[in-house]
Amino acid sequence: MPFAIVVIGLSLLLLMVAFRSIAIPVKATVGFLLSLGAAFGATVAVFQWGWLSGLLGVPSQGPVASFVPIIVMAVLFGLAMDYEVFLVSAMREDYVHHRNARAAIIVGARNAARVVTSAAVIMISVFISFLFSHDIDIMPIAFALALGVLVDAFLVRMTLVPAVLALLGDRAWWLPRRLDRVLPHLDVGRRELPRPRHDRRHRQGTRPQRTHHTMNSRADAGAHATTAPSPRRQRSGNAPRPNEECT
Structure with missing residues (x-):
């Protein structure tokens, strides 16, 4: 539990500094928790309850090892934040230049969709390959990471993130002035570049x-x-x- 609090707290702070927003870090953290919950739930259903265990070739059923949640949480958090930065930084760059929230979502999703999709497919393929080892200690980690990346990349980042940003509009990029003065400036979306006009x-x-x-x-x-x-x-x-x- 302390490990999760430290990781989530640092992610909120760093994303707030990078994107100068409150809604973006909260949305990213909630999306990560959804992906993590889906990965843990499916792992328990397969390796403890026996759902689809014969199809996946699970050698035995029983409690999952205690180190599995820590490894899955750490790796999945890094991949989820990478996908979030790829997607939202492209939107942020277009929004800073043109100040059109809806157009920024379309342009950013169009530019970053291929990168996120390619990275997710590569990682899912790597994790699925470890399922063929039939090792009872490695299979839960590989299954949880493969399902977690699948849910996070295609359901959370590519579907829920643009939908939430479209509902929020310009409020998604709002940050209080006092907090803006205190936080350091980190130019992730190339904010300092001059506009084309x-x-x-x-x-x-x-x-x-x-x-x-x-x-x-x-x-x-x-x-x-x-x-x-x-x-x-x-x-x-x-x-x-x-x-x-x-x-």
């Missing part, structure tokens, strides 16, 4: 200065070319004419 205006504003400078330089070069006598004219003025040579 600002860049275009800045470039348009600097083009006339460069053009004026180049025009002045070209005008000076032209004036210098007109004032300086050409070598041909100098040679033609100093050389004697053909009539003078004859006379």
Whole structure:
């Protein structure tokens, strides 16, 4: 229990610092607890109660070892927070640039969906491969992690997170001013980058200065070319004419 309190407390604080929000850390922690509960419940049903034990090839039924919940909680927490950061950081970046909560959800989910899906499929495949070991100590951990990642990635992060953010709207990114002053700033969503519109205006504003400078330089070069006598004219003025040579 103290381990869970420390882990959840640190996750709330770090996510609050990263995303400058109160709703985002609470939602992420609640989603992790849902995934953890689903993983523990399915593990107890299969390895203690015997549900689908013959299909999965469980050698024996009985109480789960005491170290299984700790390992499952630690690994699943790290993977769940990774998926949360991948998904919400893309939404945060678009929201900071355009201040449109609904469009930020769509853009962020579209950009991060492939990354989250690929990472989840890889980890699920790895955990399922350990089920073929038929080791009574390894199989509960592998089964709990595979089911936990499946629920967390596809049900919690890819379904519940966009739905909750859409219901909250701009309130999902709200943070009290006093708390904003106390918390350090961590630029996860590249908040400090200039907006594209600002860049275009800045470039348009600097083009006339460069053009004026180049025009002045070209005008000076032209004036210098007109004032300086050409070598041909100098040679033609100093050389004697053909009539003078004859006379």
